[in-house]
Amino acid sequence: MFSKFFINRPIFATVISIIIVIAGLMGIKGLPIEEYPSLTPPTVSVTATYSGADAQTIADSVASAIEDQINGVENMLYMQSTSSSAGTMNISVYFKIGSSSKQATIDVNNRVQAALSRLPQEVQNMGVTVRERSGSILQVVGFTNPNMNLVELYNYVNLNIADEVKRVKGIGDTALIGNKEYSMRIWLKPDRLAKFKLTPSDVISQVKIQNSQYAAGKIGEQPSKGENPYVYSVVSEGRFKDPKQFGEILIKSEDGSVVKLKEVATVELGAASYASDAMLNGKPAVPLLLFLQNDANALATAEAVAAKLEELKKTYPVGLEHTIAYNPTEFITVSINEVIKTFIEAMLLVLVVMYFFLKSFRATIIPMLAVPVSIIGTFGGLYIMGFSINLITLFALILAIGIVVDDAIIVIENVERILHEDKNISVKDATFKAMEEVQTPVISIVLVLCAVFVPVSFMEGFVGVIQKQFALTLVVSVCISGFVALTLTPALCAVMLKKQESKPFWIIQKFNDFFDFSTRLFTAGVAKILKHVIISFIVIGIMGFATYGLFQKVPKGLVPSEDKGALMVITSLPPSTNMLKTKEEVKSISNAILSNPNVEFTLGFAGYDMLASSLRENSAVSFIKLKDWNERKGLADSADALAGQFSGMLGGSKESITFVVNLPPIMGLSMTGGFEMYLQNKSGKSYNEIEADARKVAAAANARPELQSVRTTLETNYRQFKITVDKEKARLFGVSENEIFSTIAATFGSYYINDFNLAGKSYRVYARTSDNFRNNPEDLRKIFVRSYEGGMVPLNSVATLTRSIGPDIVDRFNLFPAAKIMGDPKPGYTSGDAIRAIQEVVNDTLSSDEYAISWAGTAYQEVNSQGTGTVAFIFGMVFVFLILAAQYERWLIPLAVITAVPFAVFGSLLAVWIRGLTNDIYFEIGLLLLIGLAAKNAILIVEFAMQERESGKSIFESAVNAAKLRFRPIVMTSIAFTLGVFPMVISTGAGAASRHSLGTGVVGGMIASTTIAIFFVPMFYYLLETLNEKYWKKGAKKDEK
DSSP states (O other): OHHHHHHHOHHHHHHHHHHHHHHHHHHHHHOOBOSSSSOSOOEEEEEEEOTTOOHHHHIIIIIHHHHHHHTTOTTEEEEEEEEETTTEEEEEEEEOTTSOHHHHHHHHHHHHHHHGGGSOHHHHHHOOEEEEEOOOEEEEEEEEOTTSOHHHHHHHIIIIIIHHHHTSTTEEEEEETTOOOEEEEEEEOHHHHHHTTOOHHHHHHHHHHHSOOOEEEEESOSSSOSOSOOOEEEEOOOSOOSHHHHHTOEEEOTTSOEEEHHHHEEEEEEESOOSOEEEETTEEEEEEEEEEOTTOOHHHHHHHHHHHHHHHHTTOOTTOEEEEEEOHHHHHHHHHHHHHHHHHHHHHHHHHHHHHHHOSHHHHHHHHHHHHHHHHHHHHHHHHHTOOBOHHHHHHHHHHHHHHHHHHHHHHHHHHHHHHHOTTOOHHHHHHHHHHHHHHHHHHHHHHHHHHHTGGGGOOHHHHHHHHHHHHHHHHHHHHHHHHHHTHHHHHHHHHOOSSOOOOOHHHHHHHHHHHHHHHHHHHHHHHHHHOHHHHHHHHHHHHHHHHHHHHHSOBOSSOOOOOSEEEEEEEOSTTOOHHHHHHHHHHHHHHHHTSTTEEEEEEEEEEETTTTEEEEEEEEEEEEEOOGGGOOSGGGSHHHHHHHHHHHHHTOSSOEEEEEEOOSSTTTOSSSSEEEEEEEOSOOOHHHHHHHHHHHHHHHHTSTTEEEEEESOOOOEEEEEEEEOHHHHHHHTOOHHHHHHHHHHHHSOEEEEEEEETTEEEEEEEEEOGGGSSSGGGGGGOEEEOTTSOEEEGGGTEEEEEEEEOSEEEEETTEEEEEEEEEEOTTOOHHHHHHHHHHHHHHHSOTTTEEEEEEHHHHHHHHHTTHHHHHHHHHHHHHHHHHHHHHTOSSHHHHHHTHHHHHHHHHHHHHHHHTOOBOHHHHHHHHHHHHHHHHHHHHHHHHHHHHHHTTOOHHHHHHHHHHHHHHHHHHHHHHHHHHHHHHHTOOSTTHHHHHHHHHHHHHHHHHIIIIIHHHHHHHHHHHHHHIIIIIIHHHHHHHO
């Protein structure tokens, strides 16, 4: 016998356990800490700039050409592109969860290179960038300084802080918001140009020639005759450095006179873009986004960043301050501390239960020594499997406490019982005897729990990642625990237990008397049930129907919404509103929100549309940082409640449409908590028609009871001017079309010429007309183009502007023009209900020949992971059955064990339904765990019934006796487990929602399986064993004859 060796060598058993603990402690040091394992699909983003072009032009000439090439790249899930009238285009390509983001970036880049030759020349000059997008934002740091303007502040942070922070261990990337890098701005004056008969093209070509770097070679370089003993490098003037040098650039006019650039333009050191601004508590700021490297430890990195900023602070100029405006690591720290608190509570509760049942302090110490070995040892396993310490693995460990204690209890309880029954036996012999009886059930419990969880770890996708981490953490701790129960626990029993313990406290004595009484009641109940099988089946039938009903009733979801200590405010003003108005609106929103005592500060970005993830002058987004969870105790101060409160407060604004949302539970999957969907148009409609259809869908959807704030980001009523060149007139005046359009580009757009150097970095040179020449359509007549003869022709005589409306941002999804539709479930409904409702609305409103629905973000994962929980559940059941059949060498008996599972499912659903929670990922994980736990209780009864039967008792007696013998350890382990999980059910603070979801289901199921199932398991054993002997044995006897 395996355990015999260790009972005789207790020190050997202890040493092995110490080694396991040391391995676990070393694992803890090396494990990264994060909120969730990497659940977000690797994303590669491709960006291009086409200055001055409108959204439709960019989509047609840039996005579609690149998309055609990227489409079908290996492991791609879907891609989506946004083209904006701000002159930018961004394609996001999403890949399968678990595929390599580095490889994906290389693959996309190779395909983008193939598309470059098809792009307009201006786009090629600016370059197309392909980069891996880091999903998880580690922090947002806001910098403010009243003594600097925004351009100076931005560039100070860029040169002196961002580059330093980028080198901190664990930082994947940094991004400064606002794109205010230095650039040389040449503001042209069309009236001065016309006076000297010059056009913007003349200026641009001269700047290109004179602001250049030339390689001039060397004097005296080999091969030479050697007359000159030295070698000299020849250095050309090179690029210009400051506005003064640019002002001296010579531009020759038509009549041969020489004009300097400063005579026809103002040259200054300005910003690359003026399209967006940021504010911290209403004051101008520069936000720095820090992205976490994949597999880095979030908490350690956040600490390193804080230390780096403190170090840099000593060199800050006067007035410069930094504020950490958004810090998800706070949520992680608080969540993990909450989980650890739950963990300690669980350990203490288990200790109390143990003492009550085992009646002796010595017996209680044994499981308390065995549990930490299994729990700490598990970290070593996590390290080997490459997991991290995150909420999922920590939940698994809390649940593991209950299971691990069970293994120890089964052993100790049996030793105690034998000592109690046989007064003459020594402690060591009692341990030997006890181990002979329980060795098999302990091994089968370990196997059954592994059987439930191992198949789950092969699942793919979003749910797969969560379930895999959860399942394998449990498998490791259960295996270690099984090993400890066969080695350390019996060794300790033989050493520590005494034959005659002193009398326990009277409370404990009373408790045990009561327990003996309930054991008699229970045994009588089991005997009754065995005699009234038909009534029992009717009861079970009713319960089956109730379970099915509850499954339909309990709403489905992906993950529960959490209070993350921050909110997001999304603001949009009427189309075509300019940036200055947007900034004012952001200021007034910020002031209104800061008046609430729960708010710490706000950080706003004007000119950025979060939903369309693109620059848009009439949009803004703000982050609200709420006070710490300890200071916001009541329900009215939770993130969801405050979001509703602020939305109500800001909803009345006449200037803008503003709504406040909670942050999504898993950052990086979706921007807001609700669903994201694209209506792909396959019939070639224009964006104006697509928008009309999308609005129909949104209106119908908002009328549904399940949905709220359904909206589309497609807006086609932005004011535009269409420019038409009169080709005949242009020919008559002798003006080339090329000349007309390059003049227009340098007037209304920013024309990128080339680069210049400053402070060791290279920046861009842009030409554009001064603002007083591009404010009105009438300004066209102040702008001139040159004819072939050299005469100056006003632009309005060859080109006309007509008013029109059109989109300023257009989306494409998987190669087709699309409208993005977003929405949220109404309170009381889940994301699953919302997805189903919007699908019905689209099917009713639009024809399927014209439109296809495509999901993105969280919704994509949810739609594709539906049913995976059920598959895992069925797999678990099948594996349990097969392992037990193999162990018992019988086909029917394992069914008696499996019959315990439906009772647990019933209890679990009932508990979740009563509490108004959802059937989400955590609940499904709980159900999986319940298969193992319910089966475990049943195994104890069936295993003993079989032992009794073999010793010659009748089937009826065997069933009743087994129930009587195992009632105590079953109730004991179940109470220990339930109390171990109970702190999760009542927890508060950060991350409580997911703990509730998991804890409630598990506790409900456990209570049901302990109170209801243990009455019926002996009955099923009785029926199946009778069947077994009737048919199987008959067959066996015939064979013998």
